[in-house]
Amino acid sequence: MAVTIKEVAKRANVAPSTVSRVIANSSRISEKTKERVREAMTELGYHPNYNARSLANKSTKTIGIVMPNSAKVSFQNPFFPEVIRGISMKAYQSGYGLYLSTGHTEEEILEEVKQMVFGGRVDGIVLLYSRVNDQVMPFLIEQKFPFVLIGRPYQVDESLVTYVNNDxxxxxxxxxxxxxxxxxxxxxxxxxxxxxxxxxxxxxxxxxxxxxxxxxxxxxxxxxxxxxxxxxxxxxxxxxxxxxxxxxxxxxxxxxxxxxxxxxxxxxxxxxxxxxxxxxxxxxxxxxxxxxxxxxxxHIYDLGFKATELLMHQLEDPTIGVEHVIIPHKxxxxxxxxxxxxxxxx
CATH class of the missing domain: 3.40.50.2300 (Response regulator)
Structure with a gap:
């Protein structure tokens, strides 16, 4: 028989609503309480039903990653596996999965992003590049969809874009x-x-x-x-x-x-x-x-990790302002x- 939230709450000595907030990684819950609840979940073998939660909360617990071209080409360059390693670590810590773009051309990538947004496939997006005459970023801004750019916005008002970059x-x-x-x-x-x-x-x-x-x-x-x-x-x-x-x-x-x-x-x-x-x-x-x-x-890993952290800020608090972070170089x-x-x- 499946373990319930009530059983986890009893083991952790918290209210069932607190368990729900821990599963959602709410910033309102202290790290100490989160750790206690997660220990109880592990001990009891409890696994959250994210599909059910998605229907209730309109949340997919998934982050979209948009690359400049297909995975086959991008992964020939070690930059992309390393930046995705940083993204995946922070996503894992926050209870999120990843959805990777596979489009080859700019048109295919834009169409795929539209499917992510309009199809409710992801909660937010990490954009791994900044391109001259880009179509994806203006679309995401227009839709007011949560996203973070790894790079510097070009021909776009920086006050509209949260980004992580090097100088x-x-x-x-x-x-x-x-x-x-x-x-x-x-x-x-x-x-x-x-x-x-x-x-x-x-x-x-x-x-x-x-x-x-x-x-x-x-x-x-x-x-x-x-x-x-x-x-x-x-x-x-x-x-x-x-x-x-x-x-x-x-x-x-x-x-x-x-x-x-x-x-x-x-x-x-x-x-x-x-x-x-x-x-x-x-x-x-x-x-x-x-x-x-x-x-x-x-510090490629840090670029990915920090970008995902900033995206989490947006998802946890949609009213949060735009953030800009410069990762140092050496x-x-x-x-x-x-x-x-x-x-x-x-």
Whole structure:
């Protein structure tokens, strides 16, 4: 026979209504009481019937995760599994499941989001990207549907959007300044897709650092590709075809950097002896590559965890105001950078 809420309440020495609030993860209940009730649930083998609760509360206890493209493509980049790991941990702590988007094109993604919202499939959404001319974010704002953006809103009033982000402009400026301090002046920039705001912020930070150093921005030193290994390989071919190729590279993503290093090896160029490289994200591959990558740790897990925490704030209290959180970044120095030969002589 199934265990009832009344039995759990009796074991935890609380009212049945308190058990219900604990199941809903209400902020009105203290963590101490929640722990006692959850212990009683575990001891008695009680499992909440979320389907029944959904009908009563119009709640699905599910969070939608919207990726920039299909899972097949996104999961080739370690950023997405790691950010989803952070999302899933906070969702689990709050008693929520996950619903993952699978659309390939912008139109398919928007249609899927509409199904999530109008079909009552999720209580809220975490948007894993910010795109130029995006259609999803304006739709969610128009519908007044709870969502949190991982990234910076673009062409949208920030006062309307709760978001979690890194200071990507500052991070790109930092790594450019680091290469300048090592004596490099011919610094190439391998950005991700220009449709994404993070790429624009990286590019602007790179250009600002060069301008501050009175170095003219060389347009032929800037290339943009999808953040995959193949994108890094194609970028190197473009940059090394310059009459005076760069001596250092800033690469948007560690998985791209892996492709960059492999292609440079095919060209008989050694990193960092012939080319210094700084990357972003600090995923596991960055430490395991040969040589280990100098990269910017953007704390991907924390981005996902904090975004979900802010979404929980909205779901628990729909009147809560917009929140903005900047997750700090850190330059992790490893073995892909060295002094420029010319600078070391002069």
């Amino acid at each position: 990507n402009f500052k991070a790109a400026k930092l790594v450019t300044e680091y290469l300048l301090l090592l004596g490099h002046e011919k610094i190439g920039f391998i950005g991700g897709n220009l449709d994404f705001v993070v790429t624009i912020d990286h590019m602007n930070g790179y250009e600002q650092a060069l301008k501050n150093a009175n170095i003219t921005v060389n347009e032929s030193y800037k290339v943009y590709h999808d953040e995959l290994k193949e994108g890094g390989q194609d970028a190197v071919i473009e940059l090394m075809s310059n009459e005076h190729p760069p001596t250092a590279l800033i690469v948007a993503d560690d998985i791209m950097t892996f492709g960059v290093i492999r292609m440079l090896e095919d060209m008989n160029m050694k990193v960092p002896h012939d080319m210094s490289i700084v990357s972003f994200n600090n995923v596991m591959i960055s430490e395991l590559s040969s040589p280990p990558m100098t990269t910017v740790d953007i 330059l992790v120095k490893r073995q892909t950078c060295k002094l420029d030969h010319g600078a070391s002589r002069g």
